[in-house]
Amino acid sequence: MGTAVIARCSFCAKPNTEVETLIGGPGVFICDGCVQLCVTAIDGKPADAPLIAPWEHDLPLEQVLSNLGPVSAASTQVQQNLAAWVAKARALGGTWSQIGEALGMTRQSAWERFA
Ligand SMILES: [Zn+2]
Incomplete structure (x- = not known):
């Protein structure tokens, strides 16, 4: 640990x-x-x-609501992880053009999202 x-x-x-x-x-x-x-x-x-997609199961509202926080937290961690990987690419000399291409977006979109 x-x-x-x-x-x-x-x-x-x-x-x-x-x-x-x-x-x-x-x-x-x-x-x-x-x-x-x-x-x-x-x-x-x-x-x-x-x-079956988890949200397609027959679930009570309480269980669906209790799942929203954990899904959102996992999404936040993924976004933070992506930002850290982009920062690593930048630190290694990667251009916004290269990063945009890797992410399937324009250089401008990559810069606006991560700069
Ligand atoms: Zn675990």
Whole structure:
């Protein structure tokens, strides 16, 4: 466990300081506890289980409302992560044109969003 909060698990929101391992993906993270939950879910999953978007399930309003904060927090972390990666590209000499191209936007749009 580190001493500084660098990132939070995108699934349970625990910071790196409170988990054994935090694995990073493209702007997202998952902790060892959530990986274990995933392994259990995968092992117990019926072979013909349909894939349904989480918000398409039959849920009560309270559960939907309680999910909004965590989804928003995960989105905020992704946006902060993207800004940090763009700053890293700039520090390495990347031009706004290169960054815009990588993001599928114009040089001007990239500059307006991240400068
Ligand atoms: Zn987690």
